[in-house]
Amino acid sequence: MSHPGESIVAVRGLRRSFGSTKAVDGLSFDVSRGEIFGLVGPDGAGKTTVMRILAGVLTADSGSVEVAGCDVRRYPESVKSHISYMPQRFGLYENLSIDENIAFYAGLFGVSRRQREEVAARLLALTGLSRFRSRLAGKLSGGMKQKLALICALIHEPQLVLLDEPTTGVDPISRGELWHLLYELQAQAVTLLIATAYLEEAERCNELALIHQGRLLACDKPEHLKRRMAGEVLRLVTPDPRSARDYLAAAEGVRNCVLIGDGIRLVVDNAELRMPELRSLMLQTELRFSSFEQVSPTIEDLFVAGAAGLLQGAPQ
Amino acid sequence: MNARRTLLVARKEVTHVLRDPRSLFLVLLMPLAQMMFLGYGVNLDAKHIPLCIFDREGSQASRTLLSWFGASEYFSVVNVLRTYDESVAALDAGRCRMALVIPADFSREVNDKGKTSVQALVDATDDNHANLAIVYARAVLATYSEKLRLDYLGRRGFAHQLGPILTVETRTWFNEELENRNLVVPGVMVIVMAMVGALLTSLTIAREWEVGTMEQLISTPIKPMEIALGKLIPYFAIGLLDTALCAEIGVYWFNVPMRGSIVTLTLASSLFLVVALGSGFLYSAVTKSQFGATLVALLMTYMPSLLLSGFAFPISQMPFAVRFVTYFVPARYYVTILKGIFLKGVGLKSLAVPTLVLGLYAIVVMVQVTAILRKTVD
Numbered sequence: 001m002s003h004p005g006e007s008i009v010a011v012r013g014l015r016r017s018f019g020s021t022k023a024v025d026g027l028s029f030d031v032s033r034g035e036i037f038g039l040v041g042p043d044g045a046g047k048t049t050v051m052r053i054l055a056g057v058l059t060a061d062s063g064s065v066e067v068a069g070c071d072v073r074r075y076p077e078s079v080k081s082h083i084s085y086m087p088q089r090f091g092l093y094e095n096l097s098i099d100e101n102i103a104f105y106a107g108l109f110g111v112s113r114r115q116r117e118e119v120a121a122r123l124l125a126l127t128g129l130s131r132f133r134s135r136l137a138g139k140l141s142g143g144m145k146q147k148l149a150l151i152c153a154l155i156h157e158p159q160l161v162l163l164d165e166p167t168t169g170v171d172p173i174s175r176g177e178l179w180h181l182l183y184e185l186q187a188q189a190v191t192l193l194i195a196t197a198y199l200e201e202a203e204r205c206n207e208l209a210l211i212h213q214g215r216l217l218a219c220d221k222p223e224h225l226k227r228r229m230a231g232e233v234l235r236l237v238t239p240d241p242r243s244a245r246d247y248l249a250a251a252e253g254v255r256n257c258v259l260i261g262d263g264i265r266l267v268v269d270n271a272e273l274r275m276p277e278l279r280s281l282m283l284q285t286e287l288r289f290s291s292f293e294q295v296s297p298t299i300e301d302l303f304v305a306g307a308a309g310l311l312q313g314a315p316q
Numbered sequence: 317m318n319a320r321r322t323l324l325v326a327r328k329e330v331t332h333v334l335r336d337p338r339s340l341f342l343v344l345l346m347p348l349a350q351m352m353f354l355g356y357g358v359n360l361d362a363k364h365i366p367l368c369i370f371d372r373e374g375s376q377a378s379r380t381l382l383s384w385f386g387a388s389e390y391f392s393v394v395n396v397l398r399t400y401d402e403s404v405a406a407l408d409a410g411r412c413r414m415a416l417v418i419p420a421d422f423s424r425e426v427n428d429k430g431k432t433s434v435q436a437l438v439d440a441t442d443d444n445h446a447n448l449a450i451v452y453a454r455a456v457l458a459t460y461s462e463k464l465r466l467d468y469l470g471r472r473g474f475a476h477q478l479g480p481i482l483t484v485e486t487r488t489w490f491n492e493e494l495e496n497r498n499l500v501v502p503g504v505m506v507i508v509m510a511m512v513g514a515l516l517t518s519l520t521i522a523r524e525w526e527v528g529t530m531e532q533l534i535s536t537p538i539k540p541m542e543i544a545l546g547k548l549i550p551y552f553a554i555g556l557l558d559t560a561l562c563a564e565i566g567v568y569w570f571n572v573p574m575r576g577s578i579v580t581l582t583l584a585s586s587l588f589l590v591v592a593l594g595s596g597f598l599y600s601a602v603t604k605s606q607f608g609a610t611l612v613a614l615l616m617t618y619m620p621s622l623l624l625s626g627f628a629f630p631i632s633q634m635p636f637a638v639r640f641v642t643y644f645v646p647a648r649y650y651v652t653i654l655k656g657i658f659l660k661g662v663g664l665k666s667l668a669v670p671t672l673v674l675g676l677y678a679i680v681v682m683v684q685v686t687a688i689l690r691k692t693v694d
Binding site: 052055056057058059076077080081084085086087088089090091092093094095096100104105107108109110149152 | 320324328331332335527528531532535538539691693694
């Protein structure tokens with residue numbers, strides 16, 4: 001792995017357990033300045049734990065964590081004024097207005113009145129919240145709340161923003177607007193570290209870390225990750241995907257086979273060779289299928305492949 | 317410590333209280349309602365004990381004796397019965413707490429033997445009231461016998477040397493009318509302050525954990541002490557307001573004397589408030605849920621300040637182990653101080669020990685608060 005920029009987050013051998021559950025189990029990755037870095041994994045993969053440790057609000061068991069030049073494990077408070085952390089749940093006071101919420105967080109970071117007014121005006125205009133400045137946060141829609149939370153997180157102009165599932169529970173239009181704002185930030189050289197379980201959202205990131213059960217499956221740019229996939233992806237659409245999966249999983253050359261939507265996705269060693277074989281196998285049965293084709297791998301395929309150990313050059 | 321951040325938190329809390337009708341209710345109406353309920357409800361006196369009478373003789377002498385009972389403020393005659401069974405039934409049904417049975421040969425025995433007895437049936441399900449009823453009944457009978465004796469001697473010409481040889485000249489201090497309410501009101505004030513204090517703060521931290529704002533708050537450069545103080549300042553002010561409210565109700569509504577200085581009252585109440593507010597912080601920092609914190613706050617303040625503060629039950633009468641426990645109930649010291657201020661009118665000099673102990677508790681609680689308010693979610 002090579003990183004063009006200087007790294008703003010460096011995590012090495014990070015571990016954290018809750019009782020007997022290993023939430024984070026030996027995780028290492030780097031985030032370069034100016035990137036939109038996606039921490040991708042299903043619920044329970046350990047994303048929130050990592051985010052909390054990086055933000056200095058949760059202690060780690062072992063490993064080293066360096067964020068914005070601060071040793072977070074040793075001096076968790078030192079990192080807090082340089083970065084911003086947006087937890088999964090809105091950190092907003094529902095009976096304070098938009099302006100009051102912004103002023104509160106600005107004050108906590110010691111932001112001057114002038115900077116606050118400038119930044120707030122710009123971000124409110126960008127998110128379309130300018131008209132609602134005196135509305136109580138509790139009276140905002142989910143999408144508006146999330147935008148306000150983001151504004152509060154950005155009011156002190158941090159170098160790095162940690163966003164834990166920022167678009168969960170947000171309607172698609174607001175989600176688009178939120179991403180617009182994130183790109184805007186990236187243009188201003190702010191580094192964004194986003195934890196997400198939405199794989200289509202992961203495609204929007206510059207760099208991805210796929211996490212599964214507290215371990216790193218792979219860490220690379222999305223397009224590189226796709227090239228690292230050991231094998232090619234076939235998509236079979238069938239009214240009976242379960243039987244098709246059970247039938248084809250053991251066929252020669254099939255490395256992985258999973259149910260996705262109205263069909264199955266197969267990872268094979270060589271698509272050109274295996275497609276005719278598999279098609280004739282299917283024709284020998286009563287199983288019907290409407291289409292069978294080679295597709296380009298998605299992040300979801302990568303993830304499934306990674307979990308099955310089918311990503312080449314997987315990290316140590 | 318950053319004063320600006322502390323004040324930010326304080327201002328935010330004030331806004332919360334002003335915009336949340338439930339907080340306002342808790343802050344102003346609860347102390348008022350508690351003072352009224354408990355002020356009227358907690359009554360350790362026994363006056364107007366319901367009394368049933370079964371007079372088997374119906375003579376002039378027996379009627380005179382019964383009129384004495386009727387005239388006493390400790391008894392009120394609710395029923396005059398004609399059979400023994402009726403007396404039993406009246407006790408069973410709880411229509412009276414005591415049934416007085418006067419024998420059929422009452423006046424004959426008095427005249428012939430100079431001696432007789434009457435029967436008192438007492439409902440002792442509440443032993444405190446039963447004891448009081450017995451004591452009061454004996455007192456009425458003793459006065460009546462004394463009168464009979466004096467009448468008898470008087471008729472024989474000893475009128476000039478009558479009366480007891482030794483008498484006690486009693487002067488009750490601090491609570492001259494032996495008015496039970498004077499003692500109850502300062503005690504109730506302690507309960508109200510302990511409860512309101514702990515409830516005010518127990519909700520504020522737990523709420524931030526539940527809503528999720530605490531995780532955001534601790535990710536900023538704010539220090540635990542700033543969170544604690546910022547939250548303490550407004551509730552401290554509210555608590556002092558409530559103390560004033562309670563004291564005014566006590567003085568102007570219940571007519572409890574206020575003999576000490578307001579300065580002493582303010583100082584002692586401030587210390588007690590810090591203890592109460594601080595413990596509220598502890599409960600909510602530990603439970604991290606509004607429901608749990610409220611429950612613990614109620615349990616930890618209401619019960620000890622009611623039972624172990626020396627307000628309802630005198631500490632000197634408690635078994636050693638329980639008495640030992642009372643030393644760890646801050647309300648105990650506040651009760652002593654309040655009684656001293658309201659009833660005795662003594663100053664700080666006489667109340668130095670309980671005041672110092674309260675001060676010590678205030679420090680201990682605040683140290684614990686800052687220790688427990690660490691800025692992590694684990």
